[in-house]
Amino acid sequence: MDSITDKIWHHLDANAALQTLSTDSEKGLDTFEVQRRAKEFGPNAITRRRGKTRLERLMLQFHQPLIYILIAAGVITAALGEPVDSLVIIGVVLVNAVVGYMQEAKAAGALEALAQSMVTEATVLRAGTARRISAVELVPGDLVVLRSGDKTPADLRLVSVKNLQVDESALTGESLPVEKGEKTLPPETLLADRRNMAYASTLVTYGQAVGVVISTGDRTEIGRISSMVSQADELATPLTRKIESFSRTLLWAILGLAALTFLTGVLRGESAAEMFMAAVALAVGAIPEGLPAAVTVILAMGVSRMAARGAIIRKLPAVETLGGATVICSDKTGTLTQNQMTVTEILAGGRIRSLTGSGYDPAGRVKDMDAPDEALRETLLAGLLCNDARIEAGEAGTLVMGDPTEAALLVAAAKAGLDREEMSGRLPRLDTLPFESRHQYMATLHSRGPEAPPVVYFKGSAEVVLERATRLMNPEGTLSPPDIGRIRAEAERMASRGLRVLAMARKELPAGTRAVDHADVASDLVFLGLQGMIDPPRPEAVAAVQTFHRAGVRVKMITGDHALTAAAIGSQLGLGGSSCSASETCRVLTGMDMAEMADAELVARATETAVFARVAPDQKLRLVMALQSLGNVVAMTGDGVNDAPALKQADIGVAMGLGGTEAAKEASDMVLTDDNFTTIEAAVEEGRGVYDNLLKFIVWTLPTNVGEGLIILVAVLMGTALPILPVQILWINMTTAGCLGLTLAFEPREPGLMDRPPRRVDHPILDRELIIRIILVGTILLLAAFGLYEWELLATGDEAQARTLAVNVFVMVEAFYLFNSRSFTRSPLALGFAGNPWLLGGVALMMALQAMFTYVPAMNAMFHSAPVTLTSWVKAAAVGLVAFLVMEFKKKMRIGAGPAAKDHPA
Numbered sequence: 026m027d028s029i030t031d032k033i034w035h036h037l038d039a040n041a042a043l044q045t046l047s048t049d050s051e052k053g054l055d056t057f058e059v060q061r062r063a064k065e066f067g068p069n070a071i072t073r074r075r076g077k078t079r080l081e082r083l084m085l086q087f088h089q090p091l092i093y094i095l096i097a098a099g100v101i102t103a104a105l106g107e108p109v110d111s112l113v114i115i116g117v118v119l120v121n122a123v124v125g126y127m128q129e130a131k132a133a134g135a136l137e138a139l140a141q142s143m144v145t146e147a148t149v150l151r152a153g154t155a156r157r158i159s160a161v162e163l164v165p166g167d168l169v170v171l172r173s174g175d176k177t178p179a180d181l182r183l184v185s186v187k188n189l190q191v192d193e194s195a196l197t198g199e200s201l202p203v204e205k206g207e208k209t210l211p212p213e214t215l216l217a218d219r220r221n222m223a224y225a226s227t228l229v230t231y232g233q234a235v236g237v238v239i240s241t242g243d244r245t246e247i248g249r250i251s252s253m254v255s256q257a258d259e260l261a262t263p264l265t266r267k268i269e270s271f272s273r274t275l276l277w278a279i280l281g282l283a284a285l286t287f288l289t290g291v292l293r294g295e296s297a298a299e300m301f302m303a304a305v306a307l308a309v310g311a312i313p314e315g316l317p318a319a320v321t322v323i324l325a326m327g328v329s330r331m332a333a334r335g336a337i338i339r340k341l342p343a344v345e346t347l348g349g350a351t352v353i354c355s356d357k358t359g360t361l362t363q364n365q366m367t368v369t370e371i372l373a374g375g376r377i378r379s380l381t382g383s384g385y386d387p388a389g390r391v392k393d394m395d396a397p398d399e400a401l402r403e404t405l406l407a408g409l410l411c412n413d414a415r416i417e418a419g420e421a422g423t424l425v426m427g428d429p430t431e432a433a434l435l436v437a438a439a440k441a442g443l444d445r446e447e448m449s450g451r452l453p454r455l456d457t458l459p460f461e462s463r464h465q466y467m468a469t470l471h472s473r474g475p476e477a478p479p480v481v482y483f484k485g486s487a488e489v490v491l492e493r494a495t496r497l498m499n500p501e502g503t504l505s506p507p508d509i510g511r512i513r514a515e516a517e518r519m520a521s522r523g524l525r526v527l528a529m530a531r532k533e534l535p536a537g538t539r540a541v542d543h544a545d546v547a548s549d550l551v552f553l554g555l556q557g558m559i560d561p562p563r564p565e566a567v568a569a570v571q572t573f574h575r576a577g578v579r580v581k582m583i584t585g586d587h588a589l590t591a592a593a594i595g596s597q598l599g600l601g602g603s604s605c606s607a608s609e610t611c612r613v614l615t616g617m618d619m620a621e622m623a624d625a626e627l628v629a630r631a632t633e634t635a636v637f638a639r640v641a642p643d644q645k646l647r648l649v650m651a652l653q654s655l656g657n658v659v660a661m662t663g664d665g666v667n668d669a670p671a672l673k674q675a676d677i678g679v680a681m682g683l684g685g686t687e688a689a690k691e692a693s694d695m696v697l698t699d700d701n702f703t704t705i706e707a708a709v710e711e712g713r714g715v716y717d718n719l720l721k722f723i724v725w726t727l728p729t730n731v732g733e734g735l736i737i738l739v740a741v742l743m744g745t746a747l748p749i750l751p752v753q754i755l756w757i758n759m760t761t762a763g764c765l766g767l768t769l770a771f772e773p774r775e776p777g778l779m780d781r782p783p784r785r786v787d788h789p790i791l792d793r794e795l796i797i798r799i800i801l802v803g804t805i806l807l808l809a810a811f812g813l814y815e816w817e818l819l820a821t822g823d824e825a826q827a828r829t830l831a832v833n834v835f836v837m838v839e840a841f842y843l844f845n846s847r848s849f850t851r852s853p854l855a856l857g858f859a860g861n862p863w864l865l866g867g868v869a870l871m872m873a874l875q876a877m878f879t880y881v882p883a884m885n886a887m888f889h890s891a892p893v894t895l896t897s898w899v900k901a902a903a904v905g906l907v908a909f910l911v912m913e914f915k916k917k918m919r920i921g922a923g924p925a926a927k928d929h930p931a
Contacts, residue, residue, distance in 0.1 A: 034239050035210045035219040039184035046166040048237055050184065053150035053168040062164035069163040069179055069241035071251045086122035092317065093276065101305050118317070147178035150235075167238040171229050180245045181223040181236030183207055188232035188461050190428075191223055194358065196246060196642070196667050197585040201366075201429060201525075202230045206463075215616055216246065216641050217585050226666055231428075247666055250642050267790045268320065279311045282734055290741045303741050305751060311734040312758075319722045319762060323770040327715035335698045336708040337682065343694035345719065346677045348712020350578055350660040351783045352652050353705065354645075354671075357584035357594060359681060360662055360702050362560040366429040368408075368437035369561065370524065372515050373554030374400030374500035380440055383561045385416055385423045385432055387439040394441065399502035404554030405441050407529035408434030409448060411469045411482040413459075430525060433558045434484075455479060456540045465489050470534065470541040479538050483530040483546055487516035487555060490528035494552035498531075507552050516555055523593020524557035559590070562597045566702040570598050573706065577782030581652075583637045583645055585667070588613045591638035600635040616640045619647070627651045645671035656786045662697075662705065663689050679705060706779075714774035716784070721769045723790065725846040726762060727799045729839055732806025733757070736831075739811060746824065748814035748831045756878065756888055757832060761839045764871040772847055773860040795849075801915070802842055802908060809904040810834040817897065825891035829879055830901065832890065836875050837905035840868050845912040852913065 034042060043050050047058075054062070087096070096118060103111035147160045150168040160178035163169070169181055171189065183189070189205040197217040206220050216224075223229075223236055225245040242248055283304040290300035327344035331337070338344050358364050365384035370377060371391065378401065382389020394401070412434055414427030425432040435445060452471040460467040466485025473480060483490065497507035519526045530550040534541065573580050580600055584591050595601070595611035614630055616639040622630065624647075631651045640648070645661075649671045652659045661668070661675035664685035669692040672678030680693035681700040690696050697704045733754050740747050749757075791799070810831040817827035843864070844853040858865060878884050880892050 032239070033212050034182045035214055035222050036212045037182070038209045039182065039207050039221075042182040042237055042239070043184060046237055046239070048166045048168060050168075052153040054164070054166050055152050059151060059164055059167070062166060063162070066164055066241055066244075068161045070161050071248050072243050083122065087118070092118055092122075097308075101308065145176045145178055148172070148175075163238050163241055165238050165241060169236050169238060171223065171234045171236060173229055173231055173233065175229045177223045177225055177227045177229065179225050179238045180240035182239050183221050183223055183234050183236045185235040186232070187234065188459060189223075189229065189234040190231035192228040192230050193217070193224065194585070194665055196224055196227055196665060205232075205234060213617075215639055217616075217639055246642075250666060250670055271790050275311075275313075279308050279734075282311060282738060283308045286738055286741050293744060295741075295744070300741070303737060303747065307734050307737040311730045313723075313726050313730050313762075316723070316726065316762075319726070319766055319770070320719060322767050323715060323719050323722065326718075326770045327711055330714075331695075331708050331711050334707040334711065335701065335704040336711075337696045337698060339694055339696065343677050345712050345716045346658065347660055347679075347695065347705075347708050348710075348714070348716050349658050349784050349786070350677065350709060350712075351657045351786070352579050352581060353573065353660045353662070353709075354581045354583050354649065354652070354675070355662045355702060355705075356664060356668065356681075357582050357586060357591065358560060359664065359700050361566045361582060361598060362562050362594060364560060365423075365425075366433035366525070366558050367561050368433050368556050368558045370519060370557040371401065371404060371437070371554055372512070372519075372557075373404040374398050374498065376401075376500070377515070380437060382436075382440060383564075385425065385436055387436055389440045391437075391441045396500075398500040400498040400500050400554060402441070402443075403498060403531060404529045404556065405434075405438040405443055406448065407482040407484060407531060407553055408527070408556055409438035409443055409445055410452060410454070410471060411467055411484045411529075413457075429560075430527065430558060434527070434556060437556060437558075452480070455538075458541055458543065458546070464543065466546075468541060468546050470538070476536070478533045478536045481532045481534060481541055481546060483532065483550060484527050487513065487526055487528040490530050490550065490552060493546065493548055493550045494530055495549050497552045504551060512552065512555070519555065519557035521589060522557075523590040524559050525590075526555055526557050528555050529553040559593065562594055563702060567598055569703045569706040570600060572779055573709070574599075576709070576779040578709065579635070581631075581635050581637065583640050583648065585640060586638060588615050588638040591636050595636035611636045613638050616644050619644050624651065628654055642667040642670060646674055649674050658783070658786055660705070662702075663693075664700070665689060668692075679708075710774060710778050713778045714772075717775065717778075718769050718772050720790065720795075721772065721846045721849075722766050724795050724798060724849075725769065725839075725843060726766055727791075728802035728806060728842065729757065729761065729835060731799060731803030732810065732835065735803060735807040736811055739807065748811055749828060749835075750889055752888055753828060753832050753890070757835050757839075760874050761836060761871060764867045764874065765839055765843050768843070768861065768863040768867040769846065771861050771863045775848060775851070798912070798915070802838070802912065805904070805908045805911065806835060806838055809838070809908075813900055813904070817893075823891060825885075825889055826893050826897075829890040829893050830897045833875060833879070833893070833898065833901040834904050836871065837901040838908045839905075840871060841905035841909040842912065843868070845909060845916070849916065852916075 032045060037045065040050075048054060086092075096115070099111045099115040099118070145160045146157055147163060148155055148157055148170040149163065150170065155170060163179050167179075168184075169178060171177065171181075177191070183205055184207060186206050190202040191205055192202050203217075204220065205223065208221060210219060210221060223234070225240075225247045240246075240248075243252065286307050287297075287300045287304040290303060291297055324342065324344045328338045331344065355361055363384045367383045368380055370379055376393070376398070378394070379392050380389060381392065391401070391405075408431075412431045414425060414429075414431035414435060416432055416435055417424045417426060438445070452473060454469050455472055456470040458464075458466075458468040464485075466483060466489050468481050468483045470479055470481050483493075491507075491509055491512060494507055494509075496504040497512075499505055516526050516528070530552050532546060532550050534545060570580050580598075582591065582595055582598070582600055592611045592613045595613070601611055612634055613636045614634045615637070619627060619637075619640070627647065628651045631648055632655065637648065645663075645668065649659050649661055653674075653676070658676045660677045660679055661671050662679040662681070663669070663672050664681035666689065668680075668689050672680060672689060672692040677695060678693035679695045679697060680689040682690070682696045682698045683700045685696070685700075695708065733749065736748055813834055814827045814831040817830045818824060821827070847853055847856055847861070847864075878888060878890055885891055
């Protein structure tokens with residue numbers, strides 16, 4: 026039986042499929058055969074693959090270079106006899122680990138969600154008896170009965186079909202229910218076009234069928250997707266990669282300077298023990314203890330801001346990642362479009378009219394209805410009455426009960442003032458010919474009163490109607506021979522623009538007729554008109570695409586829909602920029618095209634193509650990987666099970682909160698609460714703001730570490746006492762980071778964030794300009810703190826007072842420099858303080874703590890500080906002011922250097 030996995034089931038006819046599986050078409054499998062196959066193939070469930078244990082996830086939170094530095098700092102400070110400082114540092118490490126663990130714990134359920142998607146029941150025919158069983162018990166060869174509302178329990182080859190329609194959007198991305206049949210298909214038929222197959226997890230929306238199980242569990246299409254999700258790489262985000270690289274560089278620099286300090290002192294004849302302590306002091310000074318906490322707080326602030334704008338972040342680093350996105354791959358239905366079919370064009374009475382409004386909101390009108398037009402009215406009336414759909418208002422919004430295309434016809438009639446309840450009262454339905462795949466039409470018989478002949482309203486494809494039509498209704502209500510060629514050309518024109526076209530017709534039957542059959546509508550129909558509909562783009566999505574293009578972010582649409590529809594929507598959205606506008610047709614790459622391409626060719630084509638249609642799940646994954654191979658930071662949106670592998674592979678996966686499957690949500694990094702593409706634009710803007718604030722903190726805090734490291738190094742080289750002790754360095758680093766630096770997390774977004782290109786992936790956190798800035802401020806700190814330390818020591822002879830002054834210099838420079846760091850291009854006076862009231866509060870709190878550090882006896886004993894005079898405070902403040910003015914002057918010089926200077930983020 027293992028050979029069944031090699032069969033091309035859609036290419037086998039129904040009888041051959043049954044024979045291959047040794048299944049009786051009337052009785053199904055017998056009990057003993059079911060038991061044997063259950064042992065051979067196992068349960069119809071997706072295998073749960075082992076993930077990381079809770080302990081493994083927790084321990085991995087410590088596997089980062091910067092965390093190694095902090096742990097070392099904690100151990101060293103403990104060895105120095107400073108347990109309080111050691112506990113503070115270790116506390117920072119633990120808090121970061123717990124936050125990271127909690128975020129990752131939420132992301133571990135993708136496979137579980139996929140497995141749960143198959144937990145259902147099925148009606149199966151065994152030993153000639155129909156019974157309801159758990160879908161887990163199904164085996165290959167079982168005969169399964171499908172009815173409206175059922176979830177398909179396994180992959181089936183359909184053997185008997187009656188008006189079956191299946192919603193496959195979760196698996197293929199197809200936005201409309203798919204009509205099914207038994208007819209054999211060519212071997213190369215794509216998954217989304219296999220009309221004789223029903224796949225696990227898809228939903229039966231109409232009709233009924235019998236199918237034979239051909240795959241269960243991991244062998245199903247959804248099982249293959251599960252495997253792809255488990256195999257997709259767990260990508261580090263650009264932020265985590267840069268922080269890791271930065272931390273590793275910082276680690277080696279600190280160790281190198283510490284070793285240099287130790288060796289220099291020993292070679293100069295100093296005590297090895299003293300030089301070791303000096304080296305430790307340098308290491309403690311150079312470590313940015315507040316950085317991990319700052320990263321967490323700034324990202325958490327981004328999470329809060331994004332949540333307020335409709336984007337729920339599941340993994341902290343994803344906050345910043347989206348801001349660095351260079352490509353956004355978006356699903357079409359419900360994200361770029363409204364997921365509400367809308368009639369946009371009507372041909373009736375020889376005239377073409379457009380309709381305003383969109384979706385299932387009846388607000389709108391039929392344009393150019395300046396004179397009575399009986400053909401137009403009858404076209405709309407046919408769509409209204411030959412219709413089984415209902416539109417209801419629910420708590421979550423408008424609900425469509427039935428086919429979305431029929432719902433669109435109801436709304437179109439309402440826009441012309443036709444009320445369904447009123448018209449159904451005037452023309453009550455007598456009989457119905459429901460839609461069937463083999464006929465491709467629907468017809469309803471309506472009474473017009475006891476004396477008048479009843480009328481049949483008929484809707485179907487243009488070809489089906491035109492081959493039956495012998496007359497055409499004119500605007501005056503008169504009848505004339507139809508111009509079949511012109512009507513067919515108009516239908517093809519509509520279809521070429523991505524519209525789904527339905528033709529309307531009518532026919533009077535003899536008085537007294539109470540039923541209608543297919544023979545009654547086989548000929549002599551009166552052609553009324555055509556209605557063309559499409560799931561239109563969200564107006565706000567069009568604006569968002571333009572914003573992304575201006576921001577240097579390319580938007581690509583990946584959909585399971587047909588190429589013509591995809592091209593039409595892509596053109597209306599302007600996805601390809603000037604090469605793909607509303608007046609031009611977008612170039613489309615189909616899944617079939619991609620299947621024939623080598624990886625190198627796909628990489629080249631993926632770059633230049635904006636619209637991808639009829640794309641299979643594994644092709645979405647391959648497409649994301651192709652874009653990433655060029656160094657792109659790829660954001661991927663999706664809502665279906667079929668999107669889960671690509672969502673996980675992407676640098677940031679974005680799932681739909683309203684219409685998305687649990688599998689998509691669990692595989693994602695971010696969930697949109699409103700399923701709106703413009704929310705992604707807001708999230709990108711927030712992400713860029715988060716990166717800016719993080720960069721501002723790094724550029725603000727590192728000069729202190731540079732200055733502290735240099736002051737220790739210079740003291741060793743000169744053979745003098747340390748101007749600042751290790752415990753005082755820890756005080757500076759921890760208090761200023763918390764009181765001053767973290768206020769930068771509350772900085773509002775600067776103007777023009779979406780007018781600049783995204784950061785290059787290979788661009789380091791610190792470029793040449795920022796490194797110069799850090800060194801310049803660090804040098805000011807070195808010269809001022811060392812110089813004033815020596816001055817105070819000469820004047821008073823009190824080492825504790827001199828060191829206190831040096832510490833105050835560091836704090837004052839950091840406080841003044843904080844205002845410089847709010848923007849790398851704009852003056853703090855231009856920024857004002859209304860946007861970030863936390864700033865002044867943080868400075869005030871820091872000054873209060875520094876006063877305690879200076880004057881409270883307990884603090885003097887703990888930190889070896891001493892009270893100083895007002896003159897000392899003035900000296901420290903003067904240094905801070907000088908540093909502020911120097912950096913503002915440098916900022917103006919840089920801005921004056923030309924436009925290129927303004928390209929730097931922030």
